[in-house]
Amino acid sequence: MIPRALRGGVMPAPVWVGLLPLAALLSLSSGLCPPRCVCDDTALQADCSGAQLDSFPISLNPRLRTLLLAKNGILRLDRSMMVSSYKELEHLNLSDNGLESVEPGSFAQQGRLHELRLGNNRLAQLEGSELQGLLQLRVLDLSGNQLQELPAGLLEPVSLLEELNLADNQLQWLPAASVAGVVSLRRLRLADNQLQQLPAAALAQLPQLLSLDLSFNQLRRLRAGELAQTRAGLVQLNLEGNRLEQLEEGAFDGLGQLRRLVLSHTGLRQLEGVLSASLTSLEELYLNRNPLSSLGAAPLRLVPGLRLLSVSSCHLLGSVDADAFSGSSSLEELLLEDNQQLSQLPSGVFLPPPRLRRLSLRGCALTSLPADVYPWRTVRADLSENPWRCDCELRWLAELPANVSTEGAVCSAPAPLQGHPVRELTVGQLGCESRSDAAEVALTVALPCVLASLTLALTAVLVWRSRRRLGKRLDVLGWRARLSLRRSKPPPPPVGATSTYYYRERFSSGGDGSGRLVPVTEL
Template sequence: MWSALFSIASLVLLHPVLAFCPPNCECDDETLVVSCTQANLDVIPITLNPSIQRLVLKFNRIKTVDSAIQFYSSLQYVDLSHNQLVNIPIKGFEPQEKLVELQLNHNKLSSVNNKTFIGLKSLKVLNLRGNFLEDLPDSLFAPLSHLEELDLGQNRISRIDRACFEGLTALRILYLDDNQLRSVPTPSFTYLGMLAELRVGLNVFSALGDGAFNGLGRLSTLDLRGAGLTNISDNAFRGLQGLRSLVLTDNRLQSIPTKQLSKLNRLEDLEIGQNGFSMLEPGCFKGLSYLRTLEITGASNLTRVRKGAFSDNLNLESLTLNKNPRLKTIEEGALVGLPNLHHLNLKENAFTSFSESMLAWPELRSIDIADNPIECGCNILWLREMLVRRNTTVVSCNSPAPLKFKSLVGLTAEELGCSFNDAKKQAIIGALCGTAVAIIAIICLLLYKYRHRLQGALKDYKWNKRASRKEHEYQKTFSDDEFIMRTQQQTMKPIPVTEL
């Protein structure tokens, strides 16, 4: 059988024009791409153009990587996903020195060893997701010195040897999620100094110990969703000075791990929904001054957001608080003082109303407050007008009964129970009345403050007026001639007489 296969392959190599494209396959000799998706293949075709560079054989019934693959030495991309591979022969890919990406996900591989990948010196992406791997031995990936992305998710891995990742000096992305790890494989991180993204959620951790990620000083993204965490030690994130994105969704945390998170002073994106905390306390995200996006979704116990919860997060641009079935209170001022907040998602919570002073609504670029049990009344007329202007999220009334299920933007001011049709007129009248009251109050205050001076001034005025009138009357009692004579007598002096 093997001699026949080699004879056919030799003939195709000598005469490429004789290359045969199997039924249900697409072969393009110009782009050098062969795609045999769902082609009912049991083996790798041996009669393809030997110069092909991309080979897609997904969704077939191939059980092994046989020697046929050796005749396609120009391959750069191979997709054998969703087949029935149970094993890969030693050095099965040795001739594929140009191969850059290898997809082996969703097969039945239960084991691989350090000789499985010999020859793949150009490989950058290896996908082993969705297999039956249980153990990762030492030096398993040693031949893959140029590997940048490794996906080991959705396996049954419970043990990773210390030197498993030895030789992966270029690895940037590692998936270990959805396995059976009972602790973070900290010792094996020694060889992953260039790692930028680690996804290790959906395992059976209960806690993160101090220095759980030692050796990953360049880590930028850490995904711990569904890891079963109930406790995070104070120094669990020690050494992750460059971490930008952290996912703690779907764990068992009973409070926001404020102290632990404060060590991540460069963090920009945080997801921490589906945990057990009931309140966002003041300063709960203390130290995260670079935080740009915060998402809290599906927190079934969350009821209240306290004022000051985001006091340290002045760079916050996007806030998502949705699908929290008991969240109905955001304290006044909790969202004030966030100058960069442009995207707000409060969808599917328990809010019955929203305050106009809750935040600077007009400055938001996107708003989603749909699917809340809104009580439609005159107090949210401002919200209706804003939604009409922005033509954005759909808000329906939950009460009162006559307005139930009706769209807020379709209601009139009268239907909302407002006594004035024009909210602008109400605002102007209110402003004028307020101004008048303020002026009167100031005048009364000044009169009271300077009442003694005013009383003195009034007395002086009355006295001066009375005095001037009496002097005028006194002067009128004399005739003009008498007045002149009296004046002259007063001014003339007697002349002394001298005896001779």
């Protein structure tokens, strides 16, 4: 039964005033979402990215699991900001804030945090106890800061750490003590720092390391076996952007599990002595932007399991050996792009790899290609941005099936065809009609003569080879004796003529027996 006071649709003042404390309590339990934030209490997530916050928000749902605070103006993080109130937090992103300091103990209560991102801030120094309490941390991003060193003991509280990103800092060395305790680390990024030598001692503390990025540092030397001494079963190694003037032979010995090797922009002038036969699992090799003048056959035979090879933007590369890829039976992608000295390729150079599916020759100096360079019907090719000379020698390229991609390939010569798409060319435009007509006439006239000559020659050979068997058959049939008798008894001469021909014959017993010469007329 509805109370009389509510029948008219108006709640008495004492009733709704009494409900205010209950409403306030419910609001505090779910938190208050700041302006420009998107809060989802069902998913327990708050996205305040780019919300123009200047301090860490403390009024959000205390049961949050994901808190995104990137691209704000939070300059300082300390314990007083009630970071400890989010005890259920699993993902925290504070990147791109201009953050200058993190007070030790700020994460003391975040024992469930799995991922902490502090990248692209202004952190210049860490004391060593900033990560206390992060017992479940798996991912730590400190990239894009101003760190000159990593203090000893910093990572000891995060013994379960699997991924550490220290890229784009000012690290000049990485002591072994700075990574002590993180034996579970699998991925380490040290790109864009100032390392002058391989931190072998630190790497030796990471037996589970699979991926190592040392790109764009100042490494100038890599000793033989130095990487193998780290005891890591590396799968990916990136050395791009270093000036490896002393890359000793055998530098990659012992890396039998390596699948991806990046040696782009390292100053390599030749591949001989660089690759190792121990790279039995190597599948991807990048050699871009190196002063390589040629690509020989011997080096690539040491890594027969390659699936992707990229030799692009090598401004001195002018020749490729005809057998350069003869041992690459597993090759699926071959990129030879933007090599502006590469003006020709030998016949059959791409024929050996039976699995090749993608071939890019974009941006080279090719004016023509032999028709037998590769069976193009099975490969996706990019032949654009080359100065193709569209004459009859390029007829095969214009007749490729539609499944082969030559999009963007246009003619640069002769002048009437300049800019014309290669795939839209006709045989007549390539100047092949006169040649084909002459060839057809020549073939029509010459073919019968050739066939007749071959028939006569074959008959003569057969007769010559059968002459002995033919003679034996004549003896069996008595034809040879008859032929001899006819030769020994010529017709008698005319009457009154003097015989001048004789037949020499030795008579058997009972005859004259003298062996005299008898005139033919007396026989």
